[in-house]
Amino acid sequence: xxxxxxxxxxxxxxxxxxxxxxxxxxxxxxxxxxxxxxxxxxxxxxxxxxxxxxxxxxxxxxxxxxxxxxxxxxxxxxxxxxxxxxxxxxxxxxxxxxxxxxxxxxxxxxxxxxxxxxxxxxxxxxxxxxxxxxxxxxxxxxxxxxxxxxxxxxxxxxxxxxxxxxxxxxxxxxxxxxxxxxxxxxxxxxxxxxxxxxxxxxxxxxxxxxxxxxxxxxxxxxxxxxxxxxxxxxxxxxxxxxxxxxxxxxxxxxxxxxxxxxxxxxxxxxxxxxxxxxxxxxxxxxxxxxxxxxxxxxxxxxxxxxxxxxxxxxxxxxxxxxxxxxxxxxxxxxxxxxxxxxxxxxxxxxxxxxxxxxxxxxxxxxxxxxxxxxxxxxxxxxxxxxxxxxxxxxxx
Numbered sequence: 001x002x003x004x005x006x007x008x009x010x011x012x013x014x015x016x017x018x019x020x021x022x023x024x025x026x027x028x029x030x031x032x033x034x035x036x037x038x039x040x041x042x043x044x045x046x047x048x049x050x051x052x053x054x055x056x057x058x059x060x061x062x063x064x065x066x067x068x069x070x071x072x073x074x075x076x077x078x079x080x081x082x083x084x085x086x087x088x089x090x091x092x093x094x095x096x097x098x099x100x101x102x103x104x105x106x107x108x109x110x111x112x113x114x115x116x117x118x119x120x121x122x123x124x125x126x127x128x129x130x131x132x133x134x135x136x137x138x139x140x141x142x143x144x145x146x147x148x149x150x151x152x153x154x155x156x157x158x159x160x161x162x163x164x165x166x167x168x169x170x171x172x173x174x175x176x177x178x179x180x181x182x183x184x185x186x187x188x189x190x191x192x193x194x195x196x197x198x199x200x201x202x203x204x205x206x207x208x209x210x211x212x213x214x215x216x217x218x219x220x221x222x223x224x225x226x227x228x229x230x231x232x233x234x235x236x237x238x239x240x241x242x243x244x245x246x247x248x249x250x251x252x253x254x255x256x257x258x259x260x261x262x263x264x265x266x267x268x269x270x271x272x273x274x275x276x277x278x279x280x281x282x283x284x285x286x287x288x289x290x291x292x293x294x295x296x297x298x299x300x301x302x303x304x305x306x307x308x309x310x311x312x313x314x315x316x317x318x319x320x321x322x323x324x325x326x327x328x329x330x331x332x333x334x335x336x337x338x339x340x341x342x343x344x345x346x347x348x349x350x351x352x353x354x355x356x357x358x359x360x361x362x363x364x365x366x367x368x369x370x371x372x373x374x375x376x377x378x379x380x381x382x383x384x385x386x387x388x389x390x391x392x393x394x395x396x
């Protein structure tokens with residue numbers, strides 16, 4: 001039987017599908033445009049309770065916005081992407097993290113005048129399965145949950161399924177032996193659905209994969225960062241009205257987020273405590289134990305994941321979740337190319353005609369993050385080689 005959360009997920013995707021059309025977005029965008037814009041309007045963050053939001057929450061929790069001379073309200077937690085997008089379109093929040101494919105959908109289907117200004121993190125997601133599943137091929141004839149059609153999770157999962165010779169079952173039909181049924185499910189519902197046998201696995205952002213491990217109801221079969229090296233998942237999305245009308249304010253927002261990422265890299269255990277339910281701010285409902293497994297894992301974990309096959313590319317030296325803000329154009333181009341090969345439900349005409357190179361320059365404004373990086377020592381401060389280019393590596 002569907003639970004309240006799974007029903008919410010279905011309502012959420014229907015609502016978001018309506019919002020991210022030109023007709024659906026326009027009334028909300030008009031509401032925002034009509035508001036008087038004040039140069040010192042506070043930072044209003046909207047987020048979902050996943051580790052993807054870490055830099056924005058750390059920037060608030062450690063007072064980094066105030067250190068830049070900005071006022072910042074307490075971040076607003078939303079239960080679903082449609083609620084978050086609606087609040088952003090209407091101007092109730094002005095800085096959000098979104099799944100990178102949702103930003104593609106927003107800019108090119110609904111013509112939302114907003115741009116990606118930075119990455120929130122790299123990696124940070126996994127394919128988690130029931131304990132009796134030994135390989136991706138074992139998912140044949142089974143059901144796997146995804147958080148959204150327009151998500152890096154859906155992209156990576158479908159690549160893994162293709163590599164294993166599996167196809168996607170028709171919507172609403174039981175999967176045949178060589179097929180996998182995909183269902184949309186709210187992340188909070190995934191762990192209990194796996195425990196009850198409702199699904200054979202799910203692919204989602206942390207810390208829901210760690211939650212399955214801690215509660216011993218499932219195991220990580222593959223980390224997405226071990227399939228697409230250092231991929232982005234959630235990105236920082238801001239209105240063009242702020243970027244062009246308040247460039248100094250926008251620069252300070254990005255400065256704070258970049259500094260938050262640096263602080264997080266050096267203080268992983270403290271970050272887990274800061275974001276946990278044990279902190280007075282209660283940014284997320286997750287325990288320190290579950291968040292620590294993601295943000296500050298034990299050294300022995302890596303060897304165990306290599307032995308199990310969850311990590312097949314140990315030479316990549318990828319962390320379970322890592323942080324660096326620069327939005328490489330090669331990623332955006334490859335994301336568009338991969339989305340064109342990925343089954344997504346609903347309107348996709350805009351995607352079929354979208355040029356990857358054009359999107360990389362039009363969707364992303366990297367000018368603010370470049371200046372922020374220059375203030376902290378450049379890409380080298382994040383352990384990356386200098387230069388604003390990289391080559392994408394995808395190996396299932």
